[in-house]
Amino acid sequence: MSAESSAADSKGAGGNTARPAYLRMLLLALVLMATWLLWSGFFKPLLIGLGVLSCALTLYLVRRMDFFTREAFTLHYDFRLLRFWVWLGREIVLSSLQVARVVLRRRIEVEPILVDINAGNLSTVDQVLLGNSITLTPGTLTLDMHEGRLRVHALTAEGAAALEEGEMQRRVAALGRR
Amino acid sequence: MTVLVEILSWVLLTLGGISVLIGGIGALRMPDLYTRMHAASVTDSMGAMLVLGGIMLQAGWSLATIKLITILLFLLLTSPTSSNALASAALLAGTRPIAEAKQEPGEVQ
Numbered sequence A: 001m002s003a004e005s006s007a008a009d010s011k012g013a014g015g016n017t018a019r020p021a022y023l024r025m026l027l028l029a030l031v032l033m034a035t036w037l038l039w040s041g042f043f044k045p046l047l048i049g050l051g052v053l054s055c056a057l058t059l060y061l062v063r064r065m066d067f068f069t070r071e072a073f074t075l076h077y078d079f080r081l082l083r084f085w086v087w088l089g090r091e092i093v094l095s096s097l098q099v100a101r102v103v104l105r106r107r108i109e110v111e112p113i114l115v116d117i118n119a120g121n122l123s124t125v126d127q128v129l130l131g132n133s134i135t136l137t138p139g140t141l142t143l144d145m146h147e148g149r150l151r152v153h154a155l156t157a158e159g160a161a162a163l164e165e166g167e168m169q170r171r172v173a174a175l176g177r178r
Numbered sequence B: 001m002t003v004l005v006e007i008l009s010w011v012l013l014t015l016g017g018i019s020v021l022i023g024g025i026g027a028l029r030m031p032d033l034y035t036r037m038h039a040a041s042v043t044d045s046m047g048a049m050l051v052l053g054g055i056m057l058q059a060g061w062s063l064a065t066i067k068l069i070t071i072l073l074f075l076l077l078t079s080p081t082s083s084n085a086l087a088s089a090a091l092l093a094g095t096r097p098i099a100e101a102k103q104e105p106g107e108v109q
Helices: A004-008 A021-040 A045-064 A079-104 A124-136 A157-165 A167-176 B002-029 B033-059 B063-092 B098-102
Strands: A113-118 A140-146 A149-154
Touching: A021 A045, A079 A124, A079 A157, A079 A167, A079 B002, A079 B033, A113 A157, A113 B098, A124 A140, A124 A149, A124 A167, A124 B033, A124 B063, A140 A157, A140 B033, A140 B063, A149 A157, A157 A167, B002 B033, B033 B063, B033 B098
Parallel strands: none
Antiparallel strands: A113 A149, A140 A149
């Protein structure tokens, strides 16, 4: 994944920019601590102390990653994302079956191919979403993402053809639309 | 009702176990790193969904289920990231996919 894209992209970002860095840090600290408490359910000093330590460590790490000075991505997705996940779940099941069939054949005969997918019409966040969805589906693997092009390694020609047909890309594009 | 949930839960767990096994077998049988990763992703997409789904049915409506859903979500969000890091690292280290050899040079830039 390229680093230059995250700063340059403004299509996927928005909303959060006006908030000063210290306020965003405080907000994140509160959310992290609340998550810890909810997760552990224990209120002993030792465990709360460990929680405070983990939160501090997390804050330090994200600060090192310039999370607070850079524009944050805010996701505008709503229930459409849920529908996409349901569709993606079905795709994962179907392609798992295909890969399983290849794996369990008596003789392994695979002809993997490389394809380039042009995703220049998507925002950076959506490109990442597409790339990760491709990787999540067994049988296709995003190798590289550069200037809106995704290099994909596919286990079978059918898998590659399905990607090039572009249904997944259309669905991701529909997600980004407001 | 509970019997039904129990049966469904064990069906999911069993299928999940089979998926993990198939992923493992595939990772051993496939010819190169990238095709092995395809097989392994059966384990971490399909296997994780089925096994965690089965455990969710065991847990019923409780805080544990919400935690399990969150775990599944994290797994599904982070495993492509690690796959991508692995594939990129392999490419940078010079491990060429066998897919590349079969293609005309310059066909894929």
